[in-house]
Amino acid sequence: MDRIQLDYTHILADSIGAPHGLDEQSLMALAAPSMAALAAVQARRTTDLRWLDLPHQDEMLDEIVAYAASVRGQFENVVVLGIGGSALGPRALHTALNSPYHDSQPPADLPRLHVLDNVDPDWIGEFLAHVDPHTCLFNVISKSGSTAETMSQFLIFQKVLIEALGQEEHKRHVVVTTDGSHGVLRPIVEEEGYASFVVPEGVGGRFSVLSPVGLLSAALVGIDIRGLAAGAADMDARCKQAPFEENPALVYAAIQWLMQSEGDKNIAVTFAYSQRLRDLADWYAQLLAESIGKRLSRDGQEVFVGPTPVRAVGVTDQHSQVQLYAEGPADKWFTFLSVENSDHTITIPKAYSDRDALAYLGGRTLNDLFEAEREGTRIALTEAGRPSVDVIFPKVNAATVGQYLYMMELAVAVMGEHYGVDAFDQPGVEAGKIAAYALMGRSGFEERRQEIEASSGTTAKRI
Amino acid sequence: MDRIQLDYTHILADSIGAPHGLDEQSLMALAAPSMAALAAVQARRTTDLRWLDLPHQDEMLDEIVAYAASVRGQFENVVVLGIGGSALGPRALHTALNSPYHDSQPPADLPRLHVLDNVDPDWIGEFLAHVDPHTCLFNVISKSGSTAETMSQFLIFQKVLIEALGQEEHKRHVVVTTDGSHGVLRPIVEEEGYASFVVPEGVGGRFSVLSPVGLLSAALVGIDIRGLAAGAADMDARCKQAPFEENPALVYAAIQWLMQSEGDKNIAVTFAYSQRLRDLADWYAQLLAESIGKRLSRDGQEVFVGPTPVRAVGVTDQHSQVQLYAEGPADKWFTFLSVENSDHTITIPKAYSDRDALAYLGGRTLNDLFEAEREGTRIALTEAGRPSVDVIFPKVNAATVGQYLYMMELAVAVMGEHYGVDAFDQPGVEAGKIAAYALMGRSGFEERRQEIEASSGTTAKRI
Numbered sequence: 001m002d003r004i005q006l007d008y009t010h011i012l013a014d015s016i017g018a019p020h021g022l023d024e025q026s027l028m029a030l031a032a033p034s035m036a037a038l039a040a041v042q043a044r045r046t047t048d049l050r051w052l053d054l055p056h057q058d059e060m061l062d063e064i065v066a067y068a069a070s071v072r073g074q075f076e077n078v079v080v081l082g083i084g085g086s087a088l089g090p091r092a093l094h095t096a097l098n099s100p101y102h103d104s105q106p107p108a109d110l111p112r113l114h115v116l117d118n119v120d121p122d123w124i125g126e127f128l129a130h131v132d133p134h135t136c137l138f139n140v141i142s143k144s145g146s147t148a149e150t151m152s153q154f155l156i157f158q159k160v161l162i163e164a165l166g167q168e169e170h171k172r173h174v175v176v177t178t179d180g181s182h183g184v185l186r187p188i189v190e191e192e193g194y195a196s197f198v199v200p201e202g203v204g205g206r207f208s209v210l211s212p213v214g215l216l217s218a219a220l221v222g223i224d225i226r227g228l229a230a231g232a233a234d235m236d237a238r239c240k241q242a243p244f245e246e247n248p249a250l251v252y253a254a255i256q257w258l259m260q261s262e263g264d265k266n267i268a269v270t271f272a273y274s275q276r277l278r279d280l281a282d283w284y285a286q287l288l289a290e291s292i293g294k295r296l297s298r299d300g301q302e303v304f305v306g307p308t309p310v311r312a313v314g315v316t317d318q319h320s321q322v323q324l325y326a327e328g329p330a331d332k333w334f335t336f337l338s339v340e341n342s343d344h345t346i347t348i349p350k351a352y353s354d355r356d357a358l359a360y361l362g363g364r365t366l367n368d369l370f371e372a373e374r375e376g377t378r379i380a381l382t383e384a385g386r387p388s389v390d391v392i393f394p395k396v397n398a399a400t401v402g403q404y405l406y407m408m409e410l411a412v413a414v415m416g417e418h419y420g421v422d423a424f425d426q427p428g429v430e431a432g433k434i435a436a437y438a439l440m441g442r443s444g445f446e447e448r449r450q451e452i453e454a455s456s457g458t459t460a461k462r463i
Numbered sequence: 464m465d466r467i468q469l470d471y472t473h474i475l476a477d478s479i480g481a482p483h484g485l486d487e488q489s490l491m492a493l494a495a496p497s498m499a500a501l502a503a504v505q506a507r508r509t510t511d512l513r514w515l516d517l518p519h520q521d522e523m524l525d526e527i528v529a530y531a532a533s534v535r536g537q538f539e540n541v542v543v544l545g546i547g548g549s550a551l552g553p554r555a556l557h558t559a560l561n562s563p564y565h566d567s568q569p570p571a572d573l574p575r576l577h578v579l580d581n582v583d584p585d586w587i588g589e590f591l592a593h594v595d596p597h598t599c600l601f602n603v604i605s606k607s608g609s610t611a612e613t614m615s616q617f618l619i620f621q622k623v624l625i626e627a628l629g630q631e632e633h634k635r636h637v638v639v640t641t642d643g644s645h646g647v648l649r650p651i652v653e654e655e656g657y658a659s660f661v662v663p664e665g666v667g668g669r670f671s672v673l674s675p676v677g678l679l680s681a682a683l684v685g686i687d688i689r690g691l692a693a694g695a696a697d698m699d700a701r702c703k704q705a706p707f708e709e710n711p712a713l714v715y716a717a718i719q720w721l722m723q724s725e726g727d728k729n730i731a732v733t734f735a736y737s738q739r740l741r742d743l744a745d746w747y748a749q750l751l752a753e754s755i756g757k758r759l760s761r762d763g764q765e766v767f768v769g770p771t772p773v774r775a776v777g778v779t780d781q782h783s784q785v786q787l788y789a790e791g792p793a794d795k796w797f798t799f800l801s802v803e804n805s806d807h808t809i810t811i812p813k814a815y816s817d818r819d820a821l822a823y824l825g826g827r828t829l830n831d832l833f834e835a836e837r838e839g840t841r842i843a844l845t846e847a848g849r850p851s852v853d854v855i856f857p858k859v860n861a862a863t864v865g866q867y868l869y870m871m872e873l874a875v876a877v878m879g880e881h882y883g884v885d886a887f888d889q890p891g892v893e894a895g896k897i898a899a900y901a902l903m904g905r906s907g908f909e910e911r912r913q914e915i916e917a918s919s920g921t922t923a924k925r926i
Binding site (some may be wrong): 005006007008009012083084085087088099100101103104105117118119120121122123124125126127128129130131144145146148149151152155156158159184188205245246247248251266267273274275276285286289290292293294295304305306308310313314315316318319320321322323324325326327328329330331332339342343344345346348349351352355356357358359360361362364365366367368369370371372373375376377379380381383384392396426427428429431432433434435436437438439440441442443444452459460461462463 | 468469470471472475546547548550551562563564566567568580581582583584585586587588589590591592593594607608609611612614615618619621622647651668708709710711714729730736737738739748749752753755756757758767768769771773776777778779781782783784785786787788789790791792793794795802805806807808809811812814815818819820821822823824825827828829830831832833834835836838839840842843844846847855859889890891892894895896897898899900901902903904905906907915922923924925926
């Protein structure tokens, strides 16, 4: 199996100098707390952090593969109705492991994938105008069944399907991924007789990509989900109890913590030098932001913690963000995602060789150029004293993507221990939900609505 | 004409309280320096900042419209070969003003748009495997003609075209946007006899969206470029000399400056509550990062300045980033892009009305839900003391998008004066380019290559 590696040479003062480089001792000083954090996380593996064990659920994989095989060739479109963790995983797997032209020219027998993770009427309206529901399999994903966005979409598309196909036939076009026994969707599944999958206990939204939440749509569009699980299992074996200095998840978590606590860097940039891996960076942005961005009470004081994830794509963002990265404030650290072997090799033809600005390109490959630009940017950031690590993918395939997903999930769980936060809740989204319920007139939220109406008396400052 | 508005109610202490709210006096204290900054910028309108005058170039618009009409119906695909400002503008216009299904189901006579702004072999290789060059019009965009990525792509696709179509016929498939007289591409245009457009003097990459750089591909895919220019001209009229308190570009620039200099907020989030406007946020991310992210020398000390732009999409990122925005560090301020009237209205059917979690949705519209979630999130951030402004689009159309583009360009130019930086250079990207040239073996860079090779002796720290 190809194995991803973590290279942290250029985070160290030996490479980037003071004041932004870590010295190796301060990193190694985190070995003991990291091992303690790992033990604390692993102790919850069979209780509330069951996502740790997802790579080993062979029966779950068998069920997904069997369902995907049973509907193969029946649908031109798979439509994920989900948001947040129910959308970012499905999308990241598709863009990483299928062709960017999969959806415009689907391979034989395989459907397109649409991930409708918004309720913007301008998007849903255009979808309804352009995509024939007869050709669609809708994968409704919500653990609780009370996600307003997903359930609104479900109600809309259910009606469209029933009107187009009739009550009986419409059922074949819906497959639901939800809680095994609780929530709003499970009884609907049973009433309607929809096919369904279970979001296992102990698997929160942002840790769900290796459950049916991420894997069902992946299997439907032809991705090797057993390969993903095998990759994740390999990373589990590498990180479950390995000592700190051999443990990429622990070292990554320790670096994030030190970059913020000692280096005062509040921004964590994932710089994907790979068009295919860009949505993995988006997936990680949710994982990091929701898990570590928290309000705490310490000695009676409110404290607000958490790095802000930023996604960049190489070489593209060299022409958009690198000016700021190299010469702006030293408030960032960088994780390059780099790919050693592309699936394609493309030679740049020799032409106009009398022009200096073109001569050096002719006869080289696009692969050489891509790598030289990545290395050139890394060198420039290093020389400017900007810290970076490199997550190296020998190739982009199901095994390496599975490894990356698992490594980052474990790293973030361990980060939670360093930061002293609960990495598995998201209390900060409640206030916005409640205000939206109040504005929508949901029963039980009348008082909140009155409060909002009373406070909106401020004169608007508008130009 | 529909007019966008800037609402800054919730940036003020009256709304969000201390310590993060601005008091109105500190904002109004910037009136005089803002008017001086505006005068300084406008004084350069006919010299080096000619992008200020782009909305009034009727002849340029006529030429673009005439060319687009002359090739209408001849190509299934328009392919932009460009990067940075040569790609972000074309993409943002397309996603804002065309259907999200334009490229999968192009309207009669209109081509798809591909913006190939990377040299990742895994993308370009898949493009070559899936898109027939016979069906393509390639728009090569580089002011200097020495952009390594764009020129490599040009050499690759030129060879493919010549092999497929012959030397003579291939010319019809290329249209070049480059400098009028200087650089590497202009003589190639003349040798080959390609159709071409001019990047006018005084129009830098990130200020080029209203020049042929942004407008040519827009016209080709059916966008009303006269409407865009009219919108921009309207914003020019609103901002050219209007007093501070009536001038949205000046107020926006002042708020950005105060948020960073007084509020210590180093992150500027553009939170697009519109699937269509998300790539405008990406376009702005380049404009802000490259213009303001600068290294300065003050009193013999190096100083590093500049906000970091972050893009978010509502409601989607409520389920990914809002936990951090509401409860993480108070290091951010927010610009909501909100749309008052969508092109579609979609009713959520009533069903399962005995379930509390669904009953309030039935009979309402997706439009109501979208707005309630935006307002709910804004209220939650306001109550958490997080400052935000709102750029309100009455509708998304060519006029309002043109207004937004022009307003933000002018705002960033004025920000440059507040920050004391040259908003129009990008010296920080040179080091990376030079290192990449050295690694590619470009002549003249041998010494740099030796340096890099000598310094790469550090033992890699790799797990």
